[in-house]
Amino acid sequence: MTDATVTDPVVIAGAAETKFARNSELMDLEFLAEGMRLALADAGIGKDDVNGLVLCAPVIPDDSSYMAEHFGFGANWVMKADYGGASPVVGMFRARRAIEAGEADVVVIVGGGNRLEFPERQHDVTGSPLDYMNRSWVLPYGYGGPNSSFGLVQRRHMAEHGTTIEQLGKVSTTFRRHAQLNENALLRDPLTLEDYVNSELISDPIRKYDCVMRCTGAVAVVLTRESIAKKSGRQPVYLGDSAEHHGHQVQEGSPDRLETGFVNIRDKLFANTAREDLDFLQLYDDYPIAILLQLEDLGFCEKGKGGQFLEETDFSIWGELPINTGGGLLSIGQPRLGGGLIPVVEAVRQLRGEAGARQLKDPKLGFVSSIGLIDYLSNLVVTAGLIVGKERFK
Amino acid sequence: MTKPMPTPVHWDRGFWNLAAQGILSAQRCQDCNHLQHYPRPACGKCLSPSRLWEHLSGLATVYSFTVVRRPFTPGFDDQSPFVLLDVLLDEGLRLLSRLKDESQAEGLGIGDRLRVSFQQIENGLHLPYFTKVNA
Numbered sequence: 293m294t295d296a297t298v299t300d301p302v303v304i305a306g307a308a309e310t311k312f313a314r315n316s317e318l319m320d321l322e323f324l325a326e327g328m329r330l331a332l333a334d335a336g337i338g339k340d341d342v343n344g345l346v347l348c349a350p351v352i353p354d355d356s357s358y359m360a361e362h363f364g365f366g367a368n369w370v371m372k373a374d375y376g377g378a379s380p381v382v383g384m385f386r387a388r389r390a391i392e393a394g395e396a397d398v399v400v401i402v403g404g405g406n407r408l409e410f411p412e413r414q415h416d417v418t419g420s421p422l423d424y425m426n427r428s429w430v431l432p433y434g435y436g437g438p439n440s441s442f443g444l445v446q447r448r449h450m451a452e453h454g455t456t457i458e459q460l461g462k463v464s465t466t467f468r469r470h471a472q473l474n475e476n477a478l479l480r481d482p483l484t485l486e487d488y489v490n491s492e493l494i495s496d497p498i499r500k501y502d503c504v505m506r507c508t509g510a511v512a513v514v515l516t517r518e519s520i521a522k523k524s525g526r527q528p529v530y531l532g533d534s535a536e537h538h539g540h541q542v543q544e545g546s547p548d549r550l551e552t553g554f555v556n557i558r559d560k561l562f563a564n565t566a567r568e569d570l571d572f573l574q575l576y577d578d579y580p581i582a583i584l585l586q587l588e589d590l591g592f593c594e595k596g597k598g599g600q601f602l603e604e605t606d607f608s609i610w611g612e613l614p615i616n617t618g619g620g621l622l623s624i625g626q627p628r629l630g631g632g633l634i635p636v637v638e639a640v641r642q643l644r645g646e647a648g649a650r651q652l653k654d655p656k657l658g659f660v661s662s663i664g665l666i667d668y669l670s671n672l673v674v675t676a677g678l679i680v681g682k683e684r685f686k
Numbered sequence: 687m688t689k690p691m692p693t694p695v696h697w698d699r700g701f702w703n704l705a706a707q708g709i710l711s712a713q714r715c716q717d718c719n720h721l722q723h724y725p726r727p728a729c730g731k732c733l734s735p736s737r738l739w740e741h742l743s744g745l746a747t748v749y750s751f752t753v754v755r756r757p758f759t760p761g762f763d764d765q766s767p768f769v770l771l772d773v774l775l776d777e778g779l780r781l782l783s784r785l786k787d788e789s790q791a792e793g794l795g796i797g798d799r800l801r802v803s804f805q806q807i808e809n810g811l812h813l814p815y816f817t818k819v820n821a
């Protein structure tokens with residue numbers, strides 16, 4: 293690392309979400325453009341000062357440079373990120389190092405688009421390894437998508453550890469209370485535990501209010517050096533330790549359904565930051581069971597005790613450990629790969645004191661997680677975490 | 687709408703050939719002895735291309751299961767709801783499958799004993815399904 297890493301660290305200069313909607317006539321690229329425009333406006337940085345891009349959109353060969361050209365960027369550094377739901381956050385890690393290495397000065401990271409319709413997944417005959425796995429070993433059985441994968445995980449957790457539907461339901465109902473204070477959340481109607489328990493079964497034991505709702509929209513963040521960010525007068529958000537893991541227990545004949553790759557990176561993530569010092573957690577939440585697994589594997593509670601932890605902890609914005617203060621993806625919606633940045637945007641707002649009615653009292657340190665893809669009979673393929681702070685990290 | 691069907695490739699042809707004879711098999715690495723499923727282009731432990739198709743007992747237990755009520759895979763709308771099985775084979779491998787006879791779904795539980803039972807699909811391949819058996 294260069295000296296400038298210390299004297300002029302890489303920060304989050306801007307973060308923004310487009311308006312989310314269930315349906316839209318806009319194309320993927322129109323959403324990405326809008327997300328980037330809003331994030332740059334939030335950063336107070338001009339488009340012509342951007343010289344790096346991380347684009348989180350379905351990967352098409354030889355696409356990165358053309359995408360930059362398409363959006364009118366003369367860039368020094370461009371990449372597409374293809375790490376499932378974790379794409380934009382892992383993309384942030386790449387961008388940070390690129391800026392530190394001097395390859396770029398201002399990088400916009402963006403993900404989002406219109407809704408993905410599933411039959412289009414099978415368009416490619418030669419296919420990626422993911423396509424091969426699905427085509428030959430999963431889809432012929434009439435697999436029900438991520439709802440089924442998490443259904444298998446959740447049933448196993450309930451059987452092995454006595455986790456209850458009510459414990460998991462508290463995740464959905466608490467996040468919904470947060471969403472009621474977030475104007476950009478799509479699901480803002482009151483949700484009681486009774487509503488949750490009685491909601492339609494989708495892939496038992498997964499029910500309707502366990503499932504993230506797909507939507508249209510885009511989310512973007514701008515990374516640059518502190519010195520550049522400060523010129524705009526906006527408060528930068530600092531980046532602490534980060535770590536990612538790809539492929540957990542891949543060599544196991546019978547991988548543990550209930551353990552995620554976070555167990556491999558938690559020591560690194562919390563080497564310089566104590567969990568007790570965190571003012572909030574913003575965790576990628578496509579399902580309540582995903583929140584539970586993250587809390588266990590990140591070391592906030594013992595393995596198997598996640599249900600009990602959820603039951604005993606007040607993780608609302610009024611409680612001791614606020615989680616997903618904006619409502620999480622579960623109540624906000626999942627705008628394609630832009631969903632991975634929703635926890636980042638909420639962290640930025642909280643640290644800047646811009647979270648309005650849901651603002652926590654002077655938070656200084658937070659944690660953001662990201663997860664992507666679910667593997668054949670194991671668990672998450674990509675797990676990533678990042679400490680963010682209001683003040684510069686030592 | 688046609689159901690998705692497996693397309694055999696160079697590294698998994700042995701599995702489908704044995705399946706046609708009613709035999710469940712998995713890749714056994716000839717260099718490091720690693721046993722793996724689903725089939726991969728090389729050994730996941732040592733990257734060796736050298737493999738044998740080990741015949742498995744076909745006996746297993748239910749590791750987990752889910753009832754699919756909203757299948758998103760085309761061609762399965764008329765079959766829903768149905769049970770999707772996460773199967774633990776006696777040899778220590780897991781695979782995704784289904785009950786051959788959906789009437790066995792009633793009262794199904796984790797730990798129930800299973801036996802493999804193949805079923806031929808439209809493109810001629812034999813797909814492993816499972817039948818609940820008495821312990």
Ligand SMILES: [Zn+2]
Pocket residue numbers: 715716717718719720729730731732733734
């Ligand atoms: Zn080997």
